[in-house]
Amino acid sequence: MKYELVSGFETHVELATATKIFCGCTTAFGGSPNTHCCPVCTGQPGALPVLNRRVVEFGIRAGLALNCKINTVTHLDRKNYCYPDLPKAYQISQYDKPLCEHGWVELESGKRIGITRIHIEEDAGKLVHERGVTYIDYNRGGVPLIEIVSEPDISSPEEAREYVEKLQLIMRYIGVSDCKMQEGSMRCDVNISLRVHGSDELGTRTEIKNMNSLSFIERAMEYEYSRQAEILDAGKKVEQCTMRFDEHTGETYVMRTKEDAQDYRYFPEPDILTVVIPESKVKAISDSLPELPLAKLRRYITELGVNEHNARLMYRYAKVCRFFEEAIAEGASAKHCSNLITGAVFSALATEEDKEQFSVSLSSKEFAKLVRLIDDGKINFTLAQMTLSRMLADGGNVDDYLTAADLAGVDEGELERLCAEAVANNPRAVADFKAGKEKAISALYGYIKRATQGKADIKKADEIIKKLIN
Amino acid sequence: MKGLLTRLSAMLRSGETSSYELTKKYIAEIEKSNPSLNAYVHLTFERALKDAETADKMLKNGVGGALTGIPYALKDNICTDGLLTTCCSRILCDFKPYYNAAVVEKLNSVGAVLLGKTNMDEFAMGSTSETSCYGAPLNPRNLSYVTGGSSGGSAAAVAANIAPYALGSDTGGSIRQPAAFCGVVGFKPTYGAVSRYGLIAYGSSLDQIGPITHTVSDAALVYDAIRGADVRDMTSAATDAAPTVLDPEVKGIKIALADEFFEGLDGEMKALIEGVVKKYEAYGAEVSSVSIPSLKTALPVYYIIACAEASSNLGRYDGIRYGFRAADYSDVDDMVVRTRTQGFGKEVQKRIMLGTYVLSSGYFDAYYKKACLLREKLKGEMDKVFEKFDLLIAPTAPVTAFKRGYSGGNAIETYHSDVCTVPVNIAGLPAISIPCGKTKTGLPVGMQIIGDRFADSAVLSAAYFCEAESVCGEEIYEGDVRL
Numbered sequence: 001m002k003y004e005l006v007s008g009f010e011t012h013v014e015l016a017t018a019t020k021i022f023c024g025c026t027t028a029f030g031g032s033p034n035t036h037c038c039p040v041c042t043g044q045p046g047a048l049p050v051l052n053r054r055v056v057e058f059g060i061r062a063g064l065a066l067n068c069k070i071n072t073v074t075h076l077d078r079k080n081y082c083y084p085d086l087p088k089a090y091q092i093s094q095y096d097k098p099l100c101e102h103g104w105v106e107l108e109s110g111k112r113i114g115i116t117r118i119h120i121e122e123d124a125g126k127l128v129h130e131r132g133v134t135y136i137d138y139n140r141g142g143v144p145l146i147e148i149v150s151e152p153d154i155s156s157p158e159e160a161r162e163y164v165e166k167l168q169l170i171m172r173y174i175g176v177s178d179c180k181m182q183e184g185s186m187r188c189d190v191n192i193s194l195r196v197h198g199s200d201e202l203g204t205r206t207e208i209k210n211m212n213s214l215s216f217i218e219r220a221m222e223y224e225y226s227r228q229a230e231i232l233d234a235g236k237k238v239e240q241c242t243m244r245f246d247e248h249t250g251e252t253y254v255m256r257t258k259e260d261a262q263d264y265r266y267f268p269e270p271d272i273l274t275v276v277i278p279e280s281k282v283k284a285i286s287d288s289l290p291e292l293p294l295a296k297l298r299r300y301i302t303e304l305g306v307n308e309h310n311a312r313l314m315y316r317y318a319k320v321c322r323f324f325e326e327a328i329a330e331g332a333s334a335k336h337c338s339n340l341i342t343g344a345v346f347s348a349l350a351t352e353e354d355k356e357q358f359s360v361s362l363s364s365k366e367f368a369k370l371v372r373l374i375d376d377g378k379i380n381f382t383l384a385q386m387t388l389s390r391m392l393a394d395g396g397n398v399d400d401y402l403t404a405a406d407l408a409g410v411d412e413g414e415l416e417r418l419c420a421e422a423v424a425n426n427p428r429a430v431a432d433f434k435a436g437k438e439k440a441i442s443a444l445y446g447y448i449k450r451a452t453q454g455k456a457d458i459k460k461a462d463e464i465i466k467k468l469i470n
Numbered sequence: 471m472k473g474l475l476t477r478l479s480a481m482l483r484s485g486e487t488s489s490y491e492l493t494k495k496y497i498a499e500i501e502k503s504n505p506s507l508n509a510y511v512h513l514t515f516e517r518a519l520k521d522a523e524t525a526d527k528m529l530k531n532g533v534g535g536a537l538t539g540i541p542y543a544l545k546d547n548i549c550t551d552g553l554l555t556t557c558c559s560r561i562l563c564d565f566k567p568y569y570n571a572a573v574v575e576k577l578n579s580v581g582a583v584l585l586g587k588t589n590m591d592e593f594a595m596g597s598t599s600e601t602s603c604y605g606a607p608l609n610p611r612n613l614s615y616v617t618g619g620s621s622g623g624s625a626a627a628v629a630a631n632i633a634p635y636a637l638g639s640d641t642g643g644s645i646r647q648p649a650a651f652c653g654v655v656g657f658k659p660t661y662g663a664v665s666r667y668g669l670i671a672y673g674s675s676l677d678q679i680g681p682i683t684h685t686v687s688d689a690a691l692v693y694d695a696i697r698g699a700d701v702r703d704m705t706s707a708a709t710d711a712a713p714t715v716l717d718p719e720v721k722g723i724k725i726a727l728a729d730e731f732f733e734g735l736d737g738e739m740k741a742l743i744e745g746v747v748k749k750y751e752a753y754g755a756e757v758s759s760v761s762i763p764s765l766k767t768a769l770p771v772y773y774i775i776a777c778a779e780a781s782s783n784l785g786r787y788d789g790i791r792y793g794f795r796a797a798d799y800s801d802v803d804d805m806v807v808r809t810r811t812q813g814f815g816k817e818v819q820k821r822i823m824l825g826t827y828v829l830s831s832g833y834f835d836a837y838y839k840k841a842c843l844l845r846e847k848l849k850g851e852m853d854k855v856f857e858k859f860d861l862l863i864a865p866t867a868p869v870t871a872f873k874r875g876y877s878g879g880n881a882i883e884t885y886h887s888d889v890c891t892v893p894v895n896i897a898g899l900p901a902i903s904i905p906c907g908k909t910k911t912g913l914p915v916g917m918q919i920i921g922d923r924f925a926d927s928a929v930l931s932a933a934y935f936c937e938a939e940s941v942c943g944e945e946i947y948e949g950d951v952r953l
Contacts, residue, residue, distance in 0.1 A: 039567070039568070039569050042791065043786045043791075044567060044568075044569070044792075045549065045555070045557075045562070045565070045567065045670040045671075045786070045792075046548075046549040046555075046567065046569075046571060046667065046668040046669055046670045046671070047569075047667070047668075048666060048667050048702060048703050048704070049704075050701065050702060050703075050704050051704065078782050080781075080782050080785060080829070082785060082788065082806065084788075084790050084802060087786060087791060088785065088786050089782070089785025089786045089788065090782050090785060134802075136790070263830055263831050265781075265782070265826065265829035265830060265831075265834075266829075267778060267779075267782070267829055267834075267838060270674040270675035270705075270779055271671075271674050271703075271704065271705065272704055273704050273705060
C-alpha cells in the first residue's frame with residue numbers, strides 16, 4: 001500500500017457518577033422522557049450550574065490511568081452553539097486548560113498511543129423523531145462526560161480497535177464508566193488522513209463523527225482510507241470536512257465542510273469558580289488505582305503461570321479477576337482456578353454482560369476450597385467441574401455435594417483392579433498405544449472415570465496402566 | 471434608628487396593625503398611582519393577601535424576623551414560582567418559572583409579602599428602563615424624567631412609597647443609578663454576598679441582587695435577610711453570621727476620592743458631594759485624593775464583558791422550551807431566528823450582536839481577552855486603594871435623570887451615565903448610593919460609597935453616618951407609614 005493511515009480519536013466516555021455534572025438529577029440510562037430533569041439541566045432562566053466533585057475525581061482517575069499530567073488549577077468554559085438538544089445554547093466544557101494532558105495508552109505490541117488531553121463536559125439531550133414530529137428528551141442532558149483526545153498515532157483499523165478496547169477496559173477497571181457503546185456511554189469521533197509512507201507531513205484530515213460500534217469504526221476507516229487514496233491517486237486534494245458513516249451502505253458521507261465550521265466562541269464559564277485540586281487529592285486517587293488491564297494480563301501469564309488463552313478470557317472482566325485473585329489468595333492453584341473459571345463458571349455466565357456483572361451464588365472462599373481438593377489430589381478435575389456446576393446452579397457449599405466417600409478417593413487396591421480391567425477390556429486401544437499412538441490411552445482413562453464416577457486419581461491410574469502395559 | 475421597615479415591624483409586632491391591613495393599604499395605593507407611574511408590571515395581590523395572613527400567624531406566634539409581614543416589590547428578572555417573570559421582554563411574555571429564586575425563598579421563609587414584579591429595562595440592559603416591553607416607568611420626583619435603570623420600577627415604587635422596599639439587580643449600576651435618579655437608597659452588595667440562583671442572568675460575572683429602600687438602615691435589614699452562601703450558586707460566599715451593625719462613627723476612617731470619578735462632573739453635583747465629604751472630615755474622617763488610572767478603561771471593559779456574557783446567556787431563548795414563539799416559520803432554524811428577531815427588543819439585539827462579535831474567533835484577543843486583562847488591572851488598582859483606605863466616595867452618576875425619550879437618540883451619552891458605577895461591578899465591590907441633595911432643577915443627586923470586597927458593613931455604616939447625622943438635610947426621605 002502506497003499510503004500510510006494516520007488516525008487520531010476523540011472518545012466521549014459517560015462517567016458513572018450517580019448524579020449529573022451540574023445538578024442532583026440521576027444519570028440512570030433510559031427513564032420516561034424528561035423525568036430525570038430539573039431547572040439546571042434544562043437550562044431554565046436563572047438556574048445555575050454547580051460542579052459535581054465526583055466528576056472531577058473521576059476525570060482525574062481516568063487521567064492517571066492513562067498516564068496523564070493533572071492540571072491542578074483548571075476551569076470550565078462555555079462552548080456556544082445553537083441546537084435544540086442543548087437547552088442553554090452552550091455546552092459547559094473545557095477549552096484551554098483541560099483537567100488532564102500528555103498521557104498515553106500502551107498497546108500489546110508495546111506501541112504507545114499518545115493522549116493529548118482529557119477534559120470534562122456535559123452531555124446534551126436527545127432528539128426523538130416520531131411520525132414526522134420531533135420531540136426532545138433532556139434526560140441525558142447534563143450527564144457527565146470525559147472527552148479523551150488522542151494523538152494521531154493510530155496507523156491501522158486493527159490498532160484503532162485495540163486502542164478503543166484498551167480504553168474501554170481501563171475505564172471499566174477503574175470504575176469510571178461502563179463504556180457501553182451500544183447504549184452510547186462510549187462514542188468515538190475518528191480523524192483520518194493519509195500520507196505517503198515515510199513522509200513526516202500530515203495530510204488533510206476528515207473527521208467521522210459519533211461512531212458507536214467497533215466493527216463500524218473498522219469499516220468506516222477502511223472505507224475512508226480507500227476513498228482518500230483514490231482522491232490522492234487522482235492527484236486531487238482531500239477536502240477537510242466532518243462526515244458520518246452510513247452503517248447500511250458502509251460508506252462515509254459529508255455532513256459539513258470546513259466553510260461551515262462553527263465558531264464556538266469559547267470563553268471561561270463565569271458561573272463556575274476556578275477548580276483548585278490539592279496535590280494530596282491527586283495522590284490519594286493515584287494510590288487508589290487498581291492494577292491496570294495490560295499489567296494484569298502480563299502478570300497472570302508470567303508470574304501466575306496461567307495459560308495465555310485463559311488469562312485473556314479472564315482479564316477483560318474486573319470482577320472475574322477479583323474473584324480469581326481472592327481464590328488464589330486462599331491458597332488455591334492459579335492453574336486449576338483459571339481452568340474452572342473459564343470452564344464451568346463461564347458456562348454459567350452466558351453473555352458479556354453476565355461476565356461483566358459476575359453475579360454468581362458462589363463465594364471465592366468455597367471456590368478455593370473446591371480447587372484445593374484438586375490441588376491436594378483428593379478429587380480429580382472432572383469431579384470438581386461437575387461439583388462446581390451444581391454449586392453454581394443451586395448455590396450450595398462444597399460439603400453439600402461431596403461425601404466423605406468422594407473425598408476418600410478410590411483405594412489403591414481397587415484402582416489397581418480397575419486398571420487391570422481397563423487394560424483387559426480395551427485390547428485395541430492398548431495395541432494402538434504400544435504402536436506409538438499416545439492418545440489411544442485416553443480410552444482407558446475414560447473407562448476408569450466412568451467406573452469411579454470421576455473419583456479416581458487419573459495420574460495414579462496412568463502410572464498403574466503404563467506399568468501394566470509395559 | 472431611622473427606618474420605615476423598623477417602624478412597620480414594630481407596629482406589626484405590637485399589633486397596632488396587621489400584615490393583612492398593611493398589605494391592603496399598599497394595594498390601594500398601587501391601584502391609585504401605578505397606572506400612571508408604571509412601576510409594577512405584574513401585580514400579585516391575591517397571593518399577597520394570602521401571604522399576609524400567613525405572616526400574621528407568624529407574628530402572632532412571635533416567629534419570623536424584621537421583615538415579617540412587610541410587603542415588598544421584586545424586579546421582574548428574579549424568578550417567582552408560578553408567577554410571571556418576564557424580564558420585561560416579549561420573549562418571556564408568558565414565562566412562569568416553577569422555582570423560586572434563592573432571595574425569594576429567603577424572604578418567603580420570614581413571611582415577607584410580595585406585592586408584584588417591577589418594571590425594568592429588557593433583560594436589565596439599559597440605563598433608563600425605557601427598553602422595557604411594557605413601556606417605561608415614570609420618575610415619581612418629576613414625571614417628565616426617567617427613573618434610570620435598569621431597576622427603574624423598583625426605584626420608582628420605593629420613591630413613590632408604593633412599596634416599603636424593593637429588590638433590584640445591579641450589573642453595571644442598575645440598582646444605584648435609578649436609586650440616585652429617584653432619590654432613594656440603593657445598595658449593591660459584594661459580588662457573591664447574595665445568591666444569584668433564580669436571577670435571570672445578564673452578565674453573570676457582574677450581576678448582583680440588592681435592596682432599594684428609603685433609608686440606609688432599611689437597606690441593612692433587607693441585606694441581612696437575603697445574603698449568605700447558597701449551595702446552588704458556586705459564586706456565592708459565606709457572609710458574617712451576625713446581623714449588620716450600623717456604626718455611624720467615622721472618626722479615623724480613611725476615605726479616598728479618585729480624581730477620575732470627578733473629571734468633568736457638573737459643578738452643582740460636585741458641590742453637593744463635596745459638601746457631604748466635608749461633613750465626614752468634620753467628624754474626624756481622613757480624606758485624601760488618589761488616582762486610579764484604570765477607571766478610564768472601565769466603561770469599554772464593562773460593555774465588552776457584559777455583552778459577551780449576555781450573548782451567551784440569552785442564547786437559550788429560542789422559543790423551543792418556554793416563552794414566546796414566532797407564529798409562522800418554515801423549519802426549526804427559521805423558527806429560532808424569527809422568535810429571537812420578534813421577541814428581543816433593539817437594545818438587547820444590539821448587545822447580543824456586540825457580545826457575539828467580541829467573542830468571535832479573530833476578534834476574541836483584541837476585545838474580550840483584552841477586556842479581561844484590563845479587568846484584572848482595575849481590580850489590582852482597587853486592591854491597592856483598599857490597602858490604604860477604607861472607602862472610596864464618588865458620584866453615583868455623572869448626570870441627573872434624563873428627560874423621557876432623550877436617550878433613544880443619545881445612546882453613547884446614555885452608556886456614559888454608567889461610568890461611575892461599572893468599575894464597582896468589574897471589581898466585584900460593594901457600593902451604596904444615597905441621596906445627597908437636589909440640583910436647582912429639583913432632580914435628586916446620588917452619592918456613592920464604595921468599599922473593599924466583603925466590607926459591606928463598612929459601606930453601610932459610612933452611609934448610615936449621613937442618615938444618623940442628617941448631613942444630607944432632608945434628602946434621605948424616610949417614607950410615610952401607610953395607615
